[in-house]
Amino acid sequence: MSRSCHQAYLERCLTGTVEVLNGLSGDGLNEVLEAACLIARSLQGGGKLLLCGNGGSAADAQHVAAEFVGRFSRDLKRPPLPALALTTDSSFLTACGNDFGFEEIFSRQVEALGRPGDVVLGISTSGRSMNVLRAFEAARRKGLATVALTGPAGLGEAESDVVIAVPGRETALIQNGHVVVEHMLCGLVERMLFGAAEDESSGQERE
Numbered sequence: 001m002s003r004s005c006h007q008a009y010l011e012r013c014l015t016g017t018v019e020v021l022n023g024l025s026g027d028g029l030n031e032v033l034e035a036a037c038l039i040a041r042s043l044q045g046g047g048k049l050l051l052c053g054n055g056g057s058a059a060d061a062q063h064v065a066a067e068f069v070g071r072f073s074r075d076l077k078r079p080p081l082p083a084l085a086l087t088t089d090s091s092f093l094t095a096c097g098n099d100f101g102f103e104e105i106f107s108r109q110v111e112a113l114g115r116p117g118d119v120v121l122g123i124s125t126s127g128r129s130m131n132v133l134r135a136f137e138a139a140r141r142k143g144l145a146t147v148a149l150t151g152p153a154g155l156g157e158a159e160s161d162v163v164i165a166v167p168g169r170e171t172a173l174i175q176n177g178h179v180v181v182e183h184m185l186c187g188l189v190e191r192m193l194f195g196a197a198e199d200e201s202s203g204q205e206r207e
Contacts, residue, residue: 016170020177023167032181035121035147035162036188042119042145044193048082050114050144052106052135053123056175058087060123064182072186078194084113086135106135116143122160125174127153136160149178 024032039049049068051061068083086109087093096105110120120139122132127150136146136159148155148163151174157163166177 016173017176020168020173031162031164032184035164036185038145039119040189040192042117043081045117047117049119050084050086051121052086052132054129057123060178060182061085061087067186073190076190103130103134106131107138110135110138114142114144119145121147123149124155125151125171127151127155
């Protein structure tokens with residue numbers, strides 16, 4: 001392939017991501033703000049954030065949990081916030097998948113670890129991740145709040161308190177949008193609980 005073909009592909013990737021983010025602006029940001037308020041109230045009241053997803057969404061769950069337990073804004077001095085990705089315990093995941101089925105790997109953790117006042121954030125680009133839906137069902141039974149971060153197909157609206165549906169026709173582009181939403185949630189929750197960072201112009205993360 002010629003260099004111009006590769007260049008055209010890169011331009012399409014950028015254009016597609018911009019379209020996804022533009023689709024989030026306006027009314028789409030209301031759900032992001034609502035989710036941040038829900039998470040902030042939970043944490044302020046002694047609750048915790050439980051996160052789940054598959055594949056790239058599992059990595060996103062771990063990323064967000066790290067931002068809460070660590071910090072998102074580099075210059076904001078704050079205590080750690082309780083957040084747990086339900087995707088990291090390989091012994092449990094394989095045992096539960098083997099004994100109960102892959103669809104139950106998150107719901108059993110919600111049943112074991114979740115308490116009323118906690119929030120479950122489920123991430124699914126397709127909106128069809130059955131194990132995430134089962135986690136929402138378990139959360140509803142136990143009195144936990146739920147936030148769905150998904151694609152245009154939606155995810156578990158009947159079981160979700162807030163649905164953030166990122167527009168997009170391709171999984172990768174939806175995931176690009178998810179990362180932006182996840183960072184907005186981290187930044188908003190920090191601001192709600194602790195105020196703005198001392199010097200926001202110096203950047204957020206330190207990897």
